Amino acid sequence: MSYAAPVKDLMFNVQHLAQLEQMAVQVPAFEDAGLETAQAVLDECARFHEGVVAPLNRAGDLNPSYFEDGKVVTTPGFKEAFQQFGEGGWQGLQHPAQFGGQGLPKTIGAAVIEILNQSSLSFALCPLLTDGAIEALLTAGSPEQQTTYIPPMVAGTWTGTMNLTEPQAGSDLALVRTRAERQQDGSYKIFGTKIFITYGEHDMAENIVHLVLARAQGAPEGVKGISLFIVPKVLVNADGSLGERNDVHCVSIEHKLGIKASPTAVLQFGDHGGAIGYLVGEENRGLEYMFIMMNAARFAVGVQGVAVAERAYQQAVQYARDRVQSRPVDASASGAVAIIQHPDVQRMLLTMRALTEGCRAMASVTAAAYDLAHHHPDEATRRHNQALYEWLVPLVKGYSTEMSQEVTTLGVQVHGGMGFIEETGAAQHLRDARILTIYEGTTAIQANDLVGRKTARDGGQMALALAEQIAATEAALAQGSDHARAVAARLQAARAAFVGAVQCIASQAKSQPNAVYAASVPYLMLAGNLVAGWQLARSLEVAERELAAGRDAEFMQAKIATVRFYADHILPRTGALRDSIVNGYQGMAAMPLSAF
Amino acid sequence: MSYAAPVKDLMFNVQHLAQLEQMAVQVPAFEDAGLETAQAVLDECARFHEGVVAPLNRAGDLNPSYFEDGKVVTTPGFKEAFQQFGEGGWQGLQHPAQFGGQGLPKTIGAAVIEILNQSSLSFALCPLLTDGAIEALLTAGSPEQQTTYIPPMVAGTWTGTMNLTEPQAGSDLALVRTRAERQQDGSYKIFGTKIFITYGEHDMAENIVHLVLARAQGAPEGVKGISLFIVPKVLVNADGSLGERNDVHCVSIEHKLGIKASPTAVLQFGDHGGAIGYLVGEENRGLEYMFIMMNAARFAVGVQGVAVAERAYQQAVQYARDRVQSRPVDASASGAVAIIQHPDVQRMLLTMRALTEGCRAMASVTAAAYDLAHHHPDEATRRHNQALYEWLVPLVKGYSTEMSQEVTTLGVQVHGGMGFIEETGAAQHLRDARILTIYEGTTAIQANDLVGRKTARDGGQMALALAEQIAATEAALAQGSDHARAVAARLQAARAAFVGAVQCIASQAKSQPNAVYAASVPYLMLAGNLVAGWQLARSLEVAERELAAGRDAEFMQAKIATVRFYADHILPRTGALRDSIVNGYQGMAAMPLSAF
Structure with a gap:
């Protein structure tokens, strides 16, 4: 099953949502890390991972690591690929030049990490954990510890x-x-x-x-x-x-x-x-240091969710183009057609695509917030972006990994009976993805963080400030095309649901902790759904502008359709989530623990 | 992991929703098949399956069937268990006495089949397919074919x-x-x-x-x-x-x-x-005969969804009672507590339970419709129930199997990291369940049947007649307790969403076939959600009455809480489904096929 890194969509986000060019102008540390650099890095990244790592993904499932005599033998090819990975400088991409890295912004790094994880979640975990160890030592290690341990990790040895x-x-x-x-x-x-x-x-x-x-x-x-x-x-x-x-x-x-x-x-x-x-x-102070590392790892696991979703989507599209079955429901052909022509298959594929692109967009702006928080010359900007980054990390981790469950199971469904046969490979994505909502803090752990430290503690201020920004996007869209106006209307409804949820949480946090924490995962899912939808709504604005300017017509049309689909099919889920949050505790409270 | 058949809940449905006692009075063929018979059969069924079949479920996953020299060797123990299954008369339960069966109603048979499938989906498939073959021959086989082939199948040889x-x-x-x-x-x-x-x-x-x-x-x-x-x-x-x-x-x-x-x-x-x-x-005329068999098999696969959900639920509850982790959010204890005390774990368990009980209730009334359609002395009653049965089968198959995906994945989530380790057994339920939305007709195939033959063809009449019945349940509940009134309100909103969807489908079926078939799965999910919720709402009425009469207090309290939970958390999903159905096609139509 062929795989191609979605460089164009990653670059769209880096350019238009994360606004890398603006960052390169404002942040001295990144003055050489503009769009040209990003494009060159992602092109090379795609070439390396498509050729070297991606082909190992099935092999890793068929010939897993095994334990023998106190040692672990990894899948044939992993060792050589990891050596090339290190030699290619991929491990050092985001780390400081003084330890052998390239010091590029996380905005580019996040896109690279997505491609790495699309190629193979299993393989990617080794560099991912190594990144975490490097960050922890950069933050809390002594100069001697840094000099001893960081350079060989950056080099991949x-x-x-x-x-x-x-x-x-x-x-x-x-x-x-x-x-x-x-x-x-x-x-x-x-x-x-x-x-x-x-x-x-x-x-x-x-x-x-x-x-x-x-x-x-x-x-x-x-x-x-x-x-x-x-x-x-x-x-x-x-x-x-x-x-x-x-x-x-x-x-x-x-x-x-x-x-x-x-x-x-x-x-x-x-x-x-x-x-x-x-x-x-x-x-x-170990937990404090570990949390630094864990925030980075949580963000990366969220990106894993986007990555496995993309891989599952690509595989499902290919199967849907190849598999011929049944006549079209509109009688536009007299014989059986490729199943991609059937409306329900399109619905499944667009659900997969919309969820994936929405979470990718959210990850991209989150990465940009990290970069500004760490490197912007203005302190107030740094502080604002640090708060934003911390608010968004549980969404990137929680929502993107939950959506990857839905996307990978839809990937199996598109394959019909063949999806259940292991040789097809569709089921591997589902099995691989299943850990993502669990490790580096389960969805509930992310949600408790979001509902407690990030929402209840400031009385919902940060959340409501985000809602204000979303309202501004709606206002801009409300003047636009049919698609823009429809998206604005759905976004407005979703935002209203979110605001209702935030107010409920803020007002009950002290008096009804059980009710509030019972609502934590629905709240995370609501917030993630909304913020991903918001970034897609911003994308729609850009795509209509680019389309009008005659740039990249097919890509921009697909972006517009994908955003519209997200608005019509995914954003409305926020209503049910709001109801769960606001009305959801009385049934639970009525259930005797002994009766479960 | 211990397993106990949920005989009490099955009997609750058989008695109060399917109203077996009334059927025994009205239908001469079932005059001996009243509640006493049902209780005796289910008690014995539970004893046999808990003791003989259920322990083979893990073994079957660890030592699957294998192929060697043209033969298939099944899991050790399967052959002996199947022999006992046949000798115990379980294969013949629903089949006519003249071929060695017991001629019991499907209302009891469906409960038996659920217990069989809770014990082991893999094992259960052998009798399930055999049932289908028997039904096909009963319907279309010659007398000679019936005499030759049916008795040994009924006997299990x-x-x-x-x-x-x-x-x-x-x-x-x-x-x-x-x-x-x-x-x-x-x-x-x-x-x-x-x-x-x-x-x-x-x-x-x-x-x-x-x-x-x-x-x-x-x-x-x-x-x-x-x-x-x-x-x-x-x-x-x-x-x-x-x-x-x-x-x-x-x-x-x-x-x-x-x-x-x-x-x-x-x-x-x-x-x-x-x-x-x-x-x-x-x-x-093969397809026609196969459809008879297939309707039976589709119903049975829906019951498989309920069954694997129940098994996953029981395992998750046990783990949640045993696993001690973290202090309670309401500070009611100073140390770590069993995770079942945490609100989010309760939310997950109640989601699992509410979905499972809702689909079980729906299957029970569907089975009763089959019995009345086939055996009631009054022709109009038969005809009405045949139409009802045919309308409900795609819901039982489609909604129950989709819900089993959600329930089994939540089962893994409750286990945290241990859920991802195969030794725990939680992941097996997820893997086993994954076929259910695919075989015997994918969810889309069920949904096309529902939207086309069952809804568009009669202009939505049958669907709207069901909505009328639901309205009557709401009216009864609206006079009752706080719980009853809350459930009535949510049911009313869900019914309104359903009616909107039906009208949209009926009006567009000819002019916009692609839009209607793009909405087929959301429509099936909406209808299933509503009908399962309706049956739970009926259960609430019964449970409050029984509770007031002092019968089975803990069971009835749990039923009330479960119904309330379903109403607050599951029924509101119908709003988003309605939006998908009514507004969902424009984004899809804007997507060029080549751009997927």
């Missing part, structure tokens, strides 16, 4: 992991038990078991830099007693060369529903005297 | 299959190419390839009765030239004993996403001179 979960501590990190004993030389000895460690052991790199949450002796209970440690798989000598094997060992990997090529390890720390670990930053 | 699909003919049976050559003795020789034949080959019975669609020589093109043939795996001698092996052979079985224990065969007919087949009924 070492990789990184996040070690949070333990059997009794999943979403609830307060329950972490792994312990750290201070040693004379300032290092620690680490003891404990970590599970669900993505690429926790593999054969694709010379060393693995584990970042591990553990409790130092005497630390307080709960999340306030957690510290962050570097625990390299192989200890590093003073000169940077590799020394002895550390006391951290993989004891098994999981047998999973999907992303089978990506090894998910159980790691045992300290069974032979203690794994040597080095404190990152200060004791008991 | 032989099984049956449906052979429709060919590589080029899936949903579109007009493309069937398998051919039948008339022989001197009145039999036919069959040549061709059939795919996706469930239990097309296996080791659980002495013989397999294949019912095969093929074209006789000189038959017209398209669906009007298709005939139905009996092609036994082993030919049957005049005295009923087994004779020679027929020329139909399994050449492979599929590697599938789910229901792995159920072998899905590719069958080759006539590679060694021709498979001997016997015409059922008249030539060229």
